[in-house]
Each structure stands twice: as structure tokens, then as C-alpha cells.
């Protein structure tokens with residue numbers, strides 16, 4: 001796996017470029033801040049993305065453990081799923097890695113004919129994107145769930161516990177057929 | 189290799205990189221999930237605010253009164269004359285950018301117009317145009333020059349932008365801590381929202397609680413009998429957990445002290461457990477020291493959504509506190525765990541509705557401590573009161589009953605930055621819990637991050653906004669959760685207790701939310717109580733299971 005060695009050697013530069021291209025999906029004033037501020041509490045978005053990408057790149061170089069990938073991808077997707085992005089914008093950053101890698105390895109790939117290895121690596125990136133898609137949907141579903149249930153959970157539950165909500169009784173009421181025609185009489 | 193299309197090119201149809209544009213050239217895009225629903229006209233009408241109507245911020249036409257520009261312009265002028273602070277804030281910003289990255293909404297959303305400096309520029313640009321000499325002279329030359337001095341005319345787009353971004357500010361004042369000139373963007377938001385209300389633009393999550401509060405005394409519109417029913421139910425619960433029957437007093441004339449707390453404590457989980465905490469504390473103090481306190485079903489709301497509407501509305505809703513204290517003839521007022529309630533009390537109440545010369549300077553009847561800081565308002569915060577009790581060793585506490593909790597503390601913006609209440613809640617928590625861990629220094633105390641839903645933004649439809657604004661706080665909670673195993677986030681604010689559970693559920697689902705007096709009551713040993721096998725949430729206490737069950 002010569003390509004892998006090449007990528008492992010270039011890790012710092014590649015992750016940095018990947019990070020920059022992911023951050024450039026934000027408006028330029030925001031991107032400046034996200035790149036510059038290194039304190040993880042002052043800049044949770046920038047630092048979460050950086051740390052996540054770094055760990056994900058390690059996974060790509062290794063065996064791709066789905067559980068580990070999910071744990072590194074989740075914090076990034078969780079953030080981007082509630083920011084002002086469309087679904088494709090939110091997850092696009094994963095594909096940017098292809099660009100970064102092609103650029104980084106262009107010479108060696110052509111000279112040493114590493115196309116197969118490159119294709120293999122790129123399909124690993126595709127797998128990341130599928131996991132990202134699942135996570136994105138989970139996050140959105142959570143948001144809808146919160147929207148639908150919050151009031152009910154907090155306020156209704158308190159009233160219900162206190163027995164202040166009149167419940168639907170177990171026995172159904174007796175029904176009487178009524179004829180609504182003008183001339184009908186409903187005396188029983 | 190070169191014949192392969194670049195992945196980037198495949199994406200060319202999907203625009204994922206924003207075009208670099210100046211903020212003034214970026215038109216406002218009102219998004220669902222960020223914006224809140226417009227106010228119900230009935231609520232607007234009920235409190236006598238102008239231009240009640242059915243409208244939606246997602247429609248093109250906002251059904252504005254024809255002369256809306258005139259109304260805003262006149263309102264702006266009046267407020268510049270009335271509030272010296274606003275005039276100064278409009279003039280002195282040097283656009284140094286120190287505040288720019290300090291707002292949780294900017295940090296979490298990445299939207300540059302959520303930088304405090306730009307939020308203020310939204311109004312300031314119109315101020316420059318309409319109210320400064322430079323704006324008037326240069327403005328007459330042309331639009332390009334205007335832009336150079338950062339001035340622009342108020343038009344419909346600008347108005348929509350105001351509305352969108354003034355309801356993405358929780359008036360938390362974090363930005364002001366970092367401004368070398370002390371410019372408080374929260375005050376600019378407050379003024380801006382006041383202007384919007386002049387033409388009937390408010391959000392329903394503010395307008396309806398304000399109207400309810402005006403009518404029944406609390407945000408949810410709960411009537412006195414239901415208020416009492418709810419507390420009776422808490423009393424039953426307490427009896428089940430402790431074996432002790434507590435009997436809170438209501439509307440009692442001649443009581444020593446009146447207690448006022450946000451209605452969220454009485455009607456919404458997990459505030460309800462904090463409410464049980466107050467009830468147990470008061471019962472304990474009554475049994476041991478003859479403490480005489482009463483609840484009011486009329487002043488049944490500590491919170492004040494008038495504060496998010498206009499100065500006049502705030503004053504009007506606040507007035508019931510003193511009115512009720514006078515009617516009942518108490519000596520002073522004790523206030524529950526709330527955030528913005530305390531900003532109103534601390535910064536405005538005395539000027540607006542005081543002087544409360546019919547009340548006495550607050551003195552703890554148990555310890556004799558004189559609350560000097562509360563001399564002008566006659567109103568004491570319950571964590572000050574309880575901290576003083578603990579300091580004088582007046583409470584019997586079994587702290588091990590909180591051992592299943594690893595607790596951290598979220599400073600509410602209003603109590604921390606708005607009134608400097610930093611030590612007392614911590615002192616109380618540390619004395620009733622054995623496991624307490626602080627979040628990182630740049631996320632607590634004066635630098636605390638907002639819960640993300642303050643100042644009336646705690647609606648459901650803007651959940652994405654709330655998650656954006658809540659991210660910096662949640663991120664710090666996540667850190668202490670991972671590092672120390674923290675599983676409980678404590679706070680002394682009813683909006684926090686309503687908003688943080690959703691934020692935690694999304695960002696750090698392993699962490700729950702509690703008020704401080706829930707923790708106090710878990711530890712408090714009531715006279716004559718039985719062995720406790722559960723905490724106030726009726727969840728089993730590890731190691732204290734029922735003997736019979738063993």
C-alpha cells in the first residue's frame with residue numbers, strides 16, 4: 001500500500017487542507033474566526049471539525065471501524081445539521097477530501113500508477129459519506145422530535161402527574177342514532 | 189488522472205461555498221427553524237399594543253401600517269433622547285471587533301450577522317443615515333458614499349433584517365464584557381425590539397405569555413385554584429418521599445415574607461422539583477424556627493416577558509410584586525430561582541415601581557443577617573438566603589443523598605452578569621453535594637454562555653436556532669461530562685430549566701438539568717422524616733433501597 005504510506009506521511013498537510021476546505025463552506029468572516037481561534041470552548045465549531053477530521057483521516061488510513069467512525073463523525077454532523085445548510089451542503093465536506101488527496105498525490109499516482117489504490121481509498125471516503133448521511137438524518141429526526149414533544153414533555157407531564165388533566169375514560173359512551181332529516185323525530 | 193473530473197466540478201451545481209459579499213449586500217433570508225412565529229393578534233390587543241393583526245414573517249407582505257417608516261423614525265428619535273446609553277452606544281463603537289466572536293449565536297450559527305458588532309450595526313447604519321450630520325450630508329451625495337460611512341436607509345429589507353436578527357439575540361450581555369467601551373448590545377436589542385413593537389412586530393412566545401401574565405398573573409394563564417392544586421399535589425409527593433406533610437400558606441395577610449418565583453417552577457418539569465425544594469425548605473424553617481412565609485396566587489409569576497417587549501410593559505407586569513407585598517402587609521420579599529426576573533428586579537424595579545417604602549430592609553429572621561445589597565429593592569434572592577442559612581449552620585443536611593449526582597453549575601446570564609450573583613449558588617451546591625465540577629473558566633461566571641433560549645426565544649419552532657445558541661454551553665458541559673462523568677447540570681433560572689433539557693438531549697444526552705433547591709431538598713433532613721429511598725424525582729437512591737425490598 002504505497003499510497004497509504006504517502007498519505008500517512010502527508011497527514012498534517014492533508015488534514016489541514018481538508019479542514020480549510022470544510023471551513024470555507026462558511027461565510028468568509030466566519031471562516032476566518034473558525035480557522036484562527038484555537039480554544040475549543042471559544043470556538044467549538046472550528047475545533048470540533050478539526051479534531052473530527054484528524055481522527056477520521058486516521059480511520060481512512062487504517063481498517064475503518066464503523067463504530068469509531070461514527071463517534072468521530074457524529075459531533076461534526078450534529079453541528080452542521082442545525083446550521084444554515086442544506087443536507088448536501090452539510091455533508092459535502094467529506095467529498096472535499098478527494099480533491100485534497102488527488103492534488104497531494106497527483107505526481108506519485110501518475111508516475112507509479114497507483115490508480116487502483118486511489119480508487120480504493122476513494123471508495124472508503126464514499127463509505128464515510130454514507131455514514132454521514134445516516135447521522136444527518138438522525139440529527140434532523142431528533143430536532144423534529146424535540147420540536148414536537150418539548151412542550152408536551154415539560155408542561156403537560158407536570159399537569160398530568162398532578163392529575164389535573166382529565167383523561168379519556170376507559171368505557172366508551174353509549175351512542176344513540178340520530179336521524180338528522182328535518183321531518184324525523186328522534187324520540188326514543 | 190487529468191481526464192478524471194475533479195470531485196469539486198461534480199458539485200458545481202450545488203453551491204456549497206458562499207459568495208464573498210459585504211454584510212450590507214447580503215440580503216436577509218428568513219429561515220424556518222431560526223425565526224419564531226408572529227404574535228397572536230389577540231395577545232397584542234389584550235395588552236393594548238398597536239397594530240394587532242395576523243401576519244407571518246415567512247410571507248412577503250407583513251401587513252405593515254402604511255406609515256411604518258415614520259413610526260419607527262419617530263420612535264428611534266424619542267429613544268435617543270430618552271436613553272442616554274443608546275445614544276452613546278450608537279456613537280462610540282470603533283468597530284474594533286473585540287465583541288465579534290463572543291456571542292453564542294455567532295459561535296454556534298456561523299452567521300456573521302450574529303456578531304454583536306454587526307447586530308448593532310443593523311440599527312446603527314440607519315442611525316448614521318437619519319440622525320447624524322455626516323449621514324445627512326454624505327447621504328445627499330450618493331449611495332456609494334453612504335456605504336463608506338456605514339449608513340443606509342431604512343427600507344422593508346432592512347426592517348426584516350432587524351426583526352430576524354433582533355430575535356436571534358438573547359440579551360445575555362456576554363459581548364459587553366469584552367467591549368473596551370462597555371457597549372451593551374443587549375440594550376440595543378431591547379431598544380430595537382421596542383421599535384418593532386410600535387408597528388405590531390413581536391413573536392408569539394413573548395406576546396402571549398405577556399398577555400397571560402397581565403390577565404392571570406403568570407405566563408401560562410393558570411388560575412389561582414390550579415396553582416394551589418398543583419402545589420397540593422407536590423405536597424402529596426413530598427409526603428410520599430419523606431413521610432412529612434408540608435403545608436404551604438397562600439395569600440396570607442400579615443405573613444413575615446412573601447415568596448415569588450417564576451411560574452415555570454410550579455408548572456413545568458424539571459422546575460417542579462425545585463418548587464418542591466422550596467416547599468420543603470420553608471417547611472423545615474417553619475418547624476425549626478417559626479419561619480412565616482406565604483406564596484401568592486396573584487403575584488404568581490416572577491418572570492417578566494414585558495422586559496422583552498418594552499420598558500412600559502415590563503413596568504406594568506412587574507408592578508404586581510410590590511402591590512401584592514403591600515396588600516399582604518409582609519416585611520420583605522424573597523425571590524425564587526430565575527434569571528431575567530432578577531435582572532428586572534435588580535436593575536429596574538426600584539426606579540420603575542419603587543420606592544417600596546412600606547417594606548422593611550430585609551433581615552433573615554433566622555440568622556439576623558441584614559441583606560444590605562437588597563436595601564433598595566427589599567427583595568432577596570433565595571440562594572443568598574439559603575447560603576446564609578448554611579453559613580450559620582442552620583440546616584441539617586445529609587449530602588450523601590446527592591451522591592448519585594456529579595454536578596456542574598451553569599451561571600444564568602442575568603444572575604451572573606446582570607447582578608453579580610456568582611458565589612452564593614456555588615456555596616450552596618458545594619454544601620449539599622459532594623461531587624461538584626466547574627466547567628472551563630471562559631464559559632462560566634461573568635463569561636458564562638447563554639442557554640441559547642433566553643429573552644423569549646424558548647419557542648419550539650426555532651429549535652435550530654436554540655441548538656445553535658446552546659452549542660457553546662453544551663460543548664462545555666460535554667467536556668466535564670467526558671472528563672469527570674458529570675451527569676447533572678444545575679442552574680438557578682426557570683428559562684434554563686425549560687431550555688437546557690432540550691439542548692442536553694441533543695448535545696449531551698447523558699446529562700440532566702436541575703435547580704439548586706432541588707439539590708438542597710434532597711439533602712435537607714426534615715424534622716420527623718422517614719428513611720428516604722428515592723430522590724425528589726422518585727428515582728431510587730443507590731444504596732438506600734427499601735429494606736423490605738432486599
Ligand code: SF4
Pocket residue numbers: 290291292293302303304307356357358359360361362363364373374377
Ligand atoms: S447580548 Fe448576548 S445574544 Fe445579544 S449580541 Fe451580545 S452576546 Fe449575542
Ligand code: SF4
Pocket residue numbers: 280281282283284285286287288304305366367368369370371
Ligand atoms: S467591542 Fe465594542 S467598540 Fe469594539 S466592535 Fe464591539 S461594540 Fe464596537
